[in-house]
Amino acid sequence: MKKLFLFLILAAGLFAAEEITVSAVLDKNIVEAGDQLTLRVSVTGSGTPPLKVPQMNDFNVYNGGQSTQSNFSMVNGRISSSTTVNYSYTLSPKGQGKYTIPSFTVELKGKIYKSEPLQVEVIKGGSAPKNTAPQGGGNTPLSSSGEIFVQVTLNSRKVYVNEPVIMSFGLFRRINILGQPQYSPSDTTGFWREDLPPQLNYNKDGYSVTELKTALFPAQQGEFTIGKASLVCTVPTQGGNDDFFGSFFNNGKNISLESKPVNITVMPLPLEGKPADFSGTVGRLNLTVALDKKEVKTNDAVTLTVTLAGSGNIKTIAEPKLLLSDEFKKYETVSEININKENYEVKGAKIFKTVLVPRKAGKLSIPAVRYSYFDYGEKKYKTLISNPISISVTQGQKEEMSYSSLPSLASPEGVKVFGSDIRHIKQTGSFSYGKHLFYRSPVYLALSILPFIIWLALLLFFKYQVSKEQNIAFFKASRAYSRSLKCLKKVSRDLASKKQEKCLGELENIFAEYIGDKINRPAAGLSVSDIKSILAEKIKDRDLADSAAGLFEELHFNRFAPARKESTDISGLASSIKEMIIKIEKAGL
Numbered sequence: 340m341k342k343l344f345l346f347l348i349l350a351a352g353l354f355a356a357e358e359i360t361v362s363a364v365l366d367k368n369i370v371e372a373g374d375q376l377t378l379r380v381s382v383t384g385s386g387t388p389p390l391k392v393p394q395m396n397d398f399n400v401y402n403g404g405q406s407t408q409s410n411f412s413m414v415n416g417r418i419s420s421s422t423t424v425n426y427s428y429t430l431s432p433k434g435q436g437k438y439t440i441p442s443f444t445v446e447l448k449g450k451i452y453k454s455e456p457l458q459v460e461v462i463k464g465g466s467a468p469k470n471t472a473p474q475g476g477g478n479t480p481l482s483s484s485g486e487i488f489v490q491v492t493l494n495s496r497k498v499y500v501n502e503p504v505i506m507s508f509g510l511f512r513r514i515n516i517l518g519q520p521q522y523s524p525s526d527t528t529g530f531w532r533e534d535l536p537p538q539l540n541y542n543k544d545g546y547s548v549t550e551l552k553t554a555l556f557p558a559q560q561g562e563f564t565i566g567k568a569s570l571v572c573t574v575p576t577q578g579g580n581d582d583f584f585g586s587f588f589n590n591g592k593n594i595s596l597e598s599k600p601v602n603i604t605v606m607p608l609p610l611e612g613k614p615a616d617f618s619g620t621v622g623r624l625n626l627t628v629a630l631d632k633k634e635v636k637t638n639d640a641v642t643l644t645v646t647l648a649g650s651g652n653i654k655t656i657a658e659p660k661l662l663l664s665d666e667f668k669k670y671e672t673v674s675e676i677n678i679n680k681e682n683y684e685v686k687g688a689k690i691f692k693t694v695l696v697p698r699k700a701g702k703l704s705i706p707a708v709r710y711s712y713f714d715y716g717e718k719k720y721k722t723l724i725s726n727p728i729s730i731s732v733t734q735g736q737k738e739e740m741s742y743s744s745l746p747s748l749a750s751p752e753g754v755k756v757f758g759s760d761i762r763h764i765k766q767t768g769s770f771s772y773g774k775h776l777f778y779r780s781p782v783y784l785a786l787s788i789l790p791f792i793i794w795l796a797l798l799l800f801f802k803y804q805v806s807k808e809q810n811i812a813f814f815k816a817s818r819a820y821s822r823s824l825k826c827l828k829k830v831s832r833d834l835a836s837k838k839q840e841k842c843l844g845e846l847e848n849i850f851a852e853y854i855g856d857k858i859n860r861p862a863a864g865l866s867v868s869d870i871k872s873i874l875a876e877k878i879k880d881r882d883l884a885d886s887a888a889g890l891f892e893e894l895h896f897n898r899f900a901p902a903r904k905e906s907t908d909i910s911g912l913a914s915s916i917k918e919m920i921i922k923i924e925k926a927g928l
Contacts, residue, residue: 363380369462372434374431377428380428391446397436406424407424407675485513486574501622517574525566535684536680561605565603568598613720620656627646637699643695645693650684653688660709666698673692702732822853827916846909871885878923
């Protein structure tokens with residue numbers, strides 16, 4: 340029983356999670372005002388929980404996408420893995436000075452892992468300061484005044500299914516804007532959507548222009564309409580001076596700029612020239628195939644890597660088919676996605692890794708990989724074909740020893756007795772086959788099925804990890820409710836330390852992250868109008884949306900209003916947030 344107990348402890352060690360590492364790095368630590376800098380955050384470990392983005396109030400934050408890398412190794416039949424998730428953000432400073440970017444954190448099994456804080460110095464630039472606008476994209480119309488208006492353009496109004504469409508939202512103005520505009524993006528139902536940071540700032544026809552770009556990928560054919568979007572901003576009242584003192588004492592007035600719907604036609608992919616192996620991928624791609632080792636022994640694992648790189652909707656690239664013979668044993672394919680959005684175009688690569696085990700010795704060949712896709716640039720189908728890969732396989736150690744390999748012990752005298760210390764089996768009439776036999780005991784049965792249970796648990800665990808990497812938005816949304824309630828309990832415990840300002844900031848983060856996780860958007864940058872429009876669209880309850888937006892606005896005001904920090908009922912706010920989250924969850928967000 341002691342050996343069995345030790346074996347169970349060792350088996351349970353297989354499921355122990357590795358340490359998580361979180362690192363953050365900037366492309367530069369000194370930046371001019373009006374310029375941008377790139378922040379990259381990496382989370383590495385056997386499990387990669389969601390990244391918690393801190394509040395960066397001194398910067399406008401734009402999500403630059405993320406990529407996932409998985410590493411697998413097989414040693415003596417045992418598979419180990421680690422995963423690295425890389426996040427990219429574009430930061431635009433709001434002012435000059437020295438700033439600190441707080442730590443990025445992840446939480447796994449109650450333990451917090453975090454990156455080191457980063458220091459940034461923003462110096463005076465050589466050009467005019469650049470105005471900032473909220474993150475997002477949408478279609479917007481002219482205002483009644485020629486001094487300020489918004490405009491949306493599409494680079495094409497007639498496209499094929501899954502062909503990228505670049506939607507540009509521009510704010511044109513000849514007057515100052517007081518405060519931060521509130522942007523509500525348009526409804527793009529029926530399209531995959533990728534934001535393309537950073538924003539553009541330029542002058543055109545006497546206007547100062549701030550432009551945001553968004554990549555849209557139509558999911559199906561038909562006639563579609565890009566819905567309305569709105570922008571609310573504050574401008575000086577008529578007669579207001581444009582000098583310093585006039586702007587200081589001028590409260591201004593709010594104006595709302597709303598778009599007109601924009602129609603777009605999505606055509607089906609042509610039937611002419613469609614290859615038999617076409618799986619629906621649209622893009623502009625190239626194919627590379629590589630093998631990590633070309634000289635192995637039988638029953639040793641090799642990794643075949645197939646990479647499809649280029650531009651288009653990288654996330655929807657279908658898995659290539661491998662036409663392998665029975666000479667190889669094939670394991671499940673795992674994919675990785677790398678995306679970058681430089682020059683306002685969605686590019687990247689989808690990498691497919693497959694573990695193969697050769698079953699026989701000799702010169703074996705992995706057949707050419709064939710992949711067909713629709714090239715949206717040339718408007719025709721293309722087929723990519725790799726070269727076959729040869730692999731040299733030598734015979735490895737056999738699992739069973741053959742008796743014929745043992746030396747013969749022939750003797751002319753026949754069988755000879757070398758000793759008399761052999762104890763012969765004694766047969767008695769009282770021997771019972773039904774009792775005291777180990778192979779019929781419950782312990783033997785438990786030991787027999789334990790390896791199968793461990794193998795099944797490992798298989799389910801790896802499938803869960805792969806599913807989690809491929810469906811990040813689903814897992815974030817499914818965990819948002821329980822995660823927010825858990826964080827609220829922690830804040831309630833921290834109230835005893837009487838750090839009101841810290842608790843107020845945590846409450847605002849919890850509410851914003853709950854909404855952001857539910858809709859797969861970063862919490863940083865969510866405004867009151869964002870939350871109001873999102874909830875009104877998703878749950879169709881305008882009163883609840885107004886209440887939630889009001890609560891978020893109250894949190895933000897209490898946090899940054901010095902006169903109210905001491906008098907704020909933080910415990911009451913925490914209870915209100917909990918009740919609001921429960922109502923939103925019941926409403927079906």
